[in-house]
Amino acid sequence: MKLIRWGVALALALSMAACQKSSPGNVDAKRLEAAATNGEWLSYGKDYNEQRFSPLDKVNASNIKDLGLAWYAEFDTDRGQEATPLMVDGVLYTTTAWSKVFAFDAKTGKQLWKYDPGVQGAKGFDACCDVVNRGVAIWKGKVFVGTLDGRLVALDAKTGTVAWTQQTTDNSKPYTITGAPRVVKDKVLIGNGGAEYGVRGYISAYDTATGKLIWRFYTTPNPTGAADGAASDKVMAEKGNATWSDGEWKQTGGGGTAWDSMAYDPQLDIMYFGIGNGTPWNHMKRSGGKGDNLFLSSILALKPDTGEYVWHYQTTPGESWDYTATQHIMLADLNIGGQPRKVLMQAPKNGFFYVIDRATGQLISAKPYTNITWATGVDQKTGRPIENPAARYQTSMVMQVPGPLGAHNWQPMAFNPKTGLVYIPLNVTPFAYADDKGGTYKAGAWNVGVDFVINSLPTDAAQLTALTSLIKGQLLAWDPVNQKAVWTVNHPYFWNAGVLATAGGLVFQGAAEGQFSAYDAANGKALWTYKTGNGVIAAPMSYELDGEQYVAVMVGVGGGGQISAPASMPTRPRLPGRLMVFKVGGKATAPDFQTTTQPAIDLTSVTSTGDVQHGFELFHKNCQVCHGPNASGAWLPDLKKSPMVMTADNWKGVVIDGASASRGMASFARFLSPKDAEDIRAYVLTEARKAAAAPAVAAPTPAG
Ligand code: CA
Numbered sequence: 001m002k003l004i005r006w007g008v009a010l011a012l013a014l015s016m017a018a019c020q021k022s023s024p025g026n027v028d029a030k031r032l033e034a035a036a037t038n039g040e041w042l043s044y045g046k047d048y049n050e051q052r053f054s055p056l057d058k059v060n061a062s063n064i065k066d067l068g069l070a071w072y073a074e075f076d077t078d079r080g081q082e083a084t085p086l087m088v089d090g091v092l093y094t095t096t097a098w099s100k101v102f103a104f105d106a107k108t109g110k111q112l113w114k115y116d117p118g119v120q121g122a123k124g125f126d127a128c129c130d131v132v133n134r135g136v137a138i139w140k141g142k143v144f145v146g147t148l149d150g151r152l153v154a155l156d157a158k159t160g161t162v163a164w165t166q167q168t169t170d171n172s173k174p175y176t177i178t179g180a181p182r183v184v185k186d187k188v189l190i191g192n193g194g195a196e197y198g199v200r201g202y203i204s205a206y207d208t209a210t211g212k213l214i215w216r217f218y219t220t221p222n223p224t225g226a227a228d229g230a231a232s233d234k235v236m237a238e239k240g241n242a243t244w245s246d247g248e249w250k251q252t253g254g255g256g257t258a259w260d261s262m263a264y265d266p267q268l269d270i271m272y273f274g275i276g277n278g279t280p281w282n283h284m285k286r287s288g289g290k291g292d293n294l295f296l297s298s299i300l301a302l303k304p305d306t307g308e309y310v311w312h313y314q315t316t317p318g319e320s321w322d323y324t325a326t327q328h329i330m331l332a333d334l335n336i337g338g339q340p341r342k343v344l345m346q347a348p349k350n351g352f353f354y355v356i357d358r359a360t361g362q363l364i365s366a367k368p369y370t371n372i373t374w375a376t377g378v379d380q381k382t383g384r385p386i387e388n389p390a391a392r393y394q395t396s397m398v399m400q401v402p403g404p405l406g407a408h409n410w411q412p413m414a415f416n417p418k419t420g421l422v423y424i425p426l427n428v429t430p431f432a433y434a435d436d437k438g439g440t441y442k443a444g445a446w447n448v449g450v451d452f453v454i455n456s457l458p459t460d461a462a463q464l465t466a467l468t469s470l471i472k473g474q475l476l477a478w479d480p481v482n483q484k485a486v487w488t489v490n491h492p493y494f495w496n497a498g499v500l501a502t503a504g505g506l507v508f509q510g511a512a513e514g515q516f517s518a519y520d521a522a523n524g525k526a527l528w529t530y531k532t533g534n535g536v537i538a539a540p541m542s543y544e545l546d547g548e549q550y551v552a553v554m555v556g557v558g559g560g561g562q563i564s565a566p567a568s569m570p571t572r573p574r575l576p577g578r579l580m581v582f583k584v585g586g587k588a589t590a591p592d593f594q595t596t597t598q599p600a601i602d603l604t605s606v607t608s609t610g611d612v613q614h615g616f617e618l619f620h621k622n623c624q625v626c627h628g629p630n631a632s633g634a635w636l637p638d639l640k641k642s643p644m645v646m647t648a649d650n651w652k653g654v655v656i657d658g659a660s661a662s663r664g665m666a667s668f669a670r671f672l673s674p675k676d677a678e679d680i681r682a683y684v685l686t687e688a689r690k691a692a693a694a695p696a697v698a699a700p701t702p703a704g
Pocket of ligand 1: 195196276277322324
């Protein structure tokens with residue numbers, strides 16, 4: 001009898017092992033919870049806690065000097081790379097710009113499959129902050145990706161073939177998806193972006209097996225006043241609707257897009273979402289300057305089964321500065337005042353570091369993690385910021401830190417429970433906020449209600465140097481219990497990279513200028529660095545395979561900071577993205593990038609009948625966010641060197657007729673007349689002539 005039982009058990013165990021082997025990526029809740037303490041990386045932030053802490057310590061201060069390249073892969077896109085790869089059952093899954101998915105043998109780097117969703121290039125117009133993608137989710141043999149054009153696609157983890165596709169957004173509106181989905185209890189959760197243009201944000205839960213929509217939660221009220229038949233209806237009626245007043249939100253949808261952060265506590269069975277800014281940013285235009293506008297700039301706690309509201313904490317009531325609360329949400333157990341507390345931590349754009357009781361949403365503490373000028377603190381009783389009265393820019397312009405790029409953006413932070421420190425990739429980005437007087441809502445365009453013309457660059461060289469010298473980046477080690485800085489590393493450029501912490505006492509971070517480095521977790525001392533030859537903005541991850549620890553990072557600059565503030569970024573041509581994987585004793589080498597310099601154009605006999613001053617204004621209203629203030633952007637095509645600027649016909653062909661739509665430059669015929677386009681050309685020609693007279697820029701750093 002005993003023998004038979006053993007036999008059955010053995011057969012079962014064998015068949016389970018075989019099943020596991022035949023279906024790679026067979027991730028479930030048990031494995032996702034276990035990933036917090038093992039060498040796998042099963043979700044965007046490693047596991048449900050999203051601490052981005054690897055318990056692996058085989059790479060440490062004693063052998064970091066021998067960390068070398070194990071393998072690398074190069075991709076077919078040179079736009080921003082923001083993904084964190086997952087490592088499951090010996091397979092590394094990652095995504096690139098344009099929402100493409102790749103699977104590699106995690107040991108050898110052999111490509112196993114790839115999936116290209118075929119996003120139309122013109123969709124790039126709707127992406128405020130580059131055509132990026134932050135990664136996949138994996139569950140029970142399926143890999144899930146959200147595409148720039150709003151599809152949620154389930155792929156077979158073994159072959160990359162499509163299992164199902166759902167269009168999660170209305171593609172007649174400027175919705176995008178750039179964030180990684182997460183999976184909880186057989187539901188794949190996804191939000192969207194588009195709040196600079198004018199959309200109504202929401203979060204959706206789909207059945208992982210079938211792709212069927214299970215619930216949806218809208219983060220702003222229905223502008224028609226009707227119920228949506230959605231999970232948000234009850235709380236909108238009870239709390240949300242009354243916090244909105246008359247304003248442009250009724251046309252735009254109000255924003256509040258949940259484009260990045262999520263976390264899950266399986267014991268409390270609560271899911272946490274970070275919610276974005278309003279449309280327009282300008283609270284006076286959006287809602288008559290009245291009301292908190294729930295759930296903009298909030299952390300929202302929902303039940304994963306139903307989308308039922310549990311609690312919210314609004315970081316920036318009546319937000320007016322693009323101060324999203326979509327930044328990284330991480331869960332941890334901290335000892336605060338002698339009590340163990342289950343906390344949620346966030347360092348959103350507004351510059352305060354929040355420690356919140358994740359069961360109740362009660363504020364435990366909030367302190368500025370960098371110099372901020374819009375508020376002096378957070379009222380401990382009400383949880384509301386104590387605002388600087390000038391910050392709302394209604395009577396006059398205000399120069400403020402942080403600006404719309406935030407004191408911390410999407411670049412993930414990391415928490416090391418051993419040091420008790422959170423490592424934050426920090427931005428210092430001043431911005432001049434002023435009411436966009438007379439500006440009106442234009443469907444499909446940028447609708448922020450803020451004057452971008454005043455954020456053009458000073459023409460005086462000394463003033464320009466003074467301005468760009470204010471802009472910088474830091475890696476900050478923050479003690480969340482005592483709410484204070486422990487150490488900082490200064491970076492020359494502000495748009496620095498996501499972070500990984502490891503039990504080896506290391507903090508890994510790349511940088512815009514191209515190096516990938518390891519720092520001592522206790523004091524920030526640089527211990528190791530590798531020149532990638534390109535910029536890094538993505539967060540690294542680590543995994544263990546056959547007894548060896550690997551560290552992987554996506555290489556390739558881009559994203560919101562690169563395209564909108566190019567004057568404060570390294571000058572380099574766009575280079576193809578790479579996945580670089582390191583291990584102790586790794587001996588692989590990656591070839592230098594092949595770079596070509598865009599040849600100068602001869603403007604001697606080029607003329608325009610356009611109005612330069614009108615073109616200057618139109619440029620800063622329509623073109624600046626991708627081509628840089630004063631056409632300073634060299635990263636998306638450098639207009640100052642573009643042959644398109646040579647003739648009015650070619651220029652019109654691109655700007656009005658959409659000749660470059662397949663590469664992401666959609667037609668502006670909806671917003672500009674041919675005469676407007678020629679005025680912009682006349683202005684760009686003046687910048688091109690200035691640039692042609694200036695000294696040449698430095699060559700890019702070679703790969704090392
Ligand atoms: Ca935004």
